[in-house]
Amino acid sequence: MADSYQFIIFGATGDLTHRKLIPAFYNLYRQQQLPEKIDIIAIGRRKKDSQLYREEVYASVKKHSRYEVDEESWPEFASKIKYLQFDFRQDEGYRLLKEELHKEAHWIYYLAVAPEYFALIVDKLEKEGLAGKETKNTRVVIEKPFGKNLETARQLNDKINEVFSEENIYRIDHYLGKEMLQNIMVIRFANSLFEPLWNNKHIDNIQIVSSEIGGVGERGAYYDQSGALRDMVQNHMMQLLALTAMEPPVDLETDSIRAEKVKVLKALEMDFQNIDKYVVRGQYGPGQVNGVKVPAYREENRVDNDSGTETFVALKLFVNNLRWSGVPFYIKTGKRLTQKSTEIIVEFKGGAHPVYLAGNKNILPNLLVIRIQPLEGIFLQFNAKRPGTDNFILPVQMDYCQNCQLGENSPEAYERLIHDILKGDATLFTHWDEVEYSWRFIDRIAEAWSREEIAFPNYPAGSNGPLEAERLLERDGRSWWHLEGFHGEHLILKAKGVNNNEI
Ligand code: BG6
Numbered sequence: 214m215a216d217s218y219q220f221i222i223f224g225a226t227g228d229l230t231h232r233k234l235i236p237a238f239y240n241l242y243r244q245q246q247l248p249e250k251i252d253i254i255a256i257g258r259r260k261k262d263s264q265l266y267r268e269e270v271y272a273s274v275k276k277h278s279r280y281e282v283d284e285e286s287w288p289e290f291a292s293k294i295k296y297l298q299f300d301f302r303q304d305e306g307y308r309l310l311k312e313e314l315h316k317e318a319h320w321i322y323y324l325a326v327a328p329e330y331f332a333l334i335v336d337k338l339e340k341e342g343l344a345g346k347e348t349k350n351t352r353v354v355i356e357k358p359f360g361k362n363l364e365t366a367r368q369l370n371d372k373i374n375e376v377f378s379e380e381n382i383y384r385i386d387h388y389l390g391k392e393m394l395q396n397i398m399v400i401r402f403a404n405s406l407f408e409p410l411w412n413n414k415h416i417d418n419i420q421i422v423s424s425e426i427g428g429v430g431e432r433g434a435y436y437d438q439s440g441a442l443r444d445m446v447q448n449h450m451m452q453l454l455a456l457t458a459m460e461p462p463v464d465l466e467t468d469s470i471r472a473e474k475v476k477v478l479k480a481l482e483m484d485f486q487n488i489d490k491y492v493v494r495g496q497y498g499p500g501q502v503n504g505v506k507v508p509a510y511r512e513e514n515r516v517d518n519d520s521g522t523e524t525f526v527a528l529k530l531f532v533n534n535l536r537w538s539g540v541p542f543y544i545k546t547g548k549r550l551t552q553k554s555t556e557i558i559v560e561f562k563g564g565a566h567p568v569y570l571a572g573n574k575n576i577l578p579n580l581l582v583i584r585i586q587p588l589e590g591i592f593l594q595f596n597a598k599r600p601g602t603d604n605f606i607l608p609v610q611m612d613y614c615q616n617c618q619l620g621e622n623s624p625e626a627y628e629r630l631i632h633d634i635l636k637g638d639a640t641l642f643t644h645w646d647e648v649e650y651s652w653r654f655i656d657r658i659a660e661a662w663s664r665e666e667i668a669f670p671n672y673p674a675g676s677n678g679p680l681e682a683e684r685l686l687e688r689d690g691r692s693w694w695h696l697e698g699f700h701g702e703h704l705i706l707k708a709k710g711v712n713n714n715e716i
Pocket of ligand 1: 357425555
């Protein structure tokens with residue numbers, strides 16, 4: 214294997230490159246995890262030279278990297294970055310790029326550009342002889358969104374496949390780079406405590422929630438064409454679901470893990486004829502977040518002032534297989550909610566002995582919460598006796614916080630992902646089959662929605678989302694476990710009707 218790398222970033226002056234990619238490279242450099250021979254070729258349309266570009270990324274690294282900038286070694290790191298100015302829509306630039314590329318190196322193309330340019334760039338790379346199935350050692354990294362539906366995803370995939378073979382295509386889902394996502398399989402399969410209970414005999418329901426406080430910010434133009442279903446559910450939420458529900462893989466090879474995830478996505482089920490009973494969409498109106506007034510979604514920059522795009526989705530689905538038959542999976546994600554947090558909440562069936570049930574209204578179900586962010590860890594709720602002479606049972610909680618010692622300084626998702634791309638390990642990237650089956654399911658929801666008008670906005674910014682999302686679970690005699698906040702580093706979860714003060 215050649216040991217030199219050329220990492221070519223299209224969209225080098227964009228937000229993603231400044232906030233995530235270059236800081237990730239810098240952090241890898243600081244941990245001595247960057248190959249010694251690596252050029253980062255940053256392609257942008259704006260006129261500037263490498264010197265100026267390095268100064269700009271210095272400021273970004275200072276702001277966004279988890280390592281402080283070390284002034285002494287910075288020049289060595291910076292010397293690896295070269296700015297190449299050209300318009301990637303024009304052919305000439307690719308000739309300039311060709312002059313920069315060394316035959317013996319791995320060429321890795323990172324497309325940090327608007328999705329409508331993915332196919333165009335791949336096409337031009339091929340025409341200039343910079344990529345192609347017979348060109349050895351080339352990889353392409355594609356940011357999301359991978360299509361807008363199954364049809365457009367397939368077209369894009371066919372195009373990319375003409376030039377790159379599947380094993381050289383790295384489709385980014387940055388959630389897969391998060392520490393705790395990589396930990397889900399370990400928690401499940403390396404603990405005899407959980408795996409025997411991980412099925413419909415013992416689990417009542419699973420809630421997968423990713424809430425955000427922020428609105429759409431400056432991404433209104435993209436988001437208004439996308440919405441929460443495509444922006445979050447089709448990719449990140451589906452990956453969380455697949456990892457939670459998959460069968461143990463036969464080994465830890467990329468293909469074996471992917472095969473199990475795909476089986477989950479193939480088995481997804483909901484009654485599309487009665488979509489209202491399964492999916493709730495919402496859009497935020499004006500409201501208050503942390504005491505500050507914020508505008509409605511429709512008033513955000515570059516958003517249609519009559520927009521019908523959803524900023525919130527809650528849904529119920531089933532995984533139709535032997536393990537999960539009958540267990541509802543509830544998924545919820547939205548912008549402008551009360552917290553920024555992501556967790557998987559596994560609610561076990563009420564299993565207390567009847568002698569304890571009488572007279573102990575505080576008995577709560579066992580919960581296992583996999584905390585993805587902001588703090589990473591595992592939370593377990595079970596019942597125990599309150600010390601004293603009475604037989605009062607109360608729920609107690611054990612909270613293992615993985616990154617508390619390190620603060621919030623565990624590796625950024627992009628660090629892990631870039632590291633794996635360089636290594637040629639595609640396990641944490643989305644395979645085409647996963648994209649396909651996930652779109653198949655999402656398209657059916659989008660199609661059902663397109664037949665119905667909905668009155669938006671239907672939840673105020675800074676709330677828990679539309680009331681209808683609460684009813685989704687109430688109809689099943691359940692409720693969402695609301696994250697009330699944090700007590701120090703510990704999570705406070707509350708189900709409707711349960712007063713934490715009593716606990
Ligand atoms: C991105 C979405 O993929 O994920 C954004 O496009 C969303 O809309 C973001 O805000 C959330 O990521 P994280 O890592 O902050 O949970």
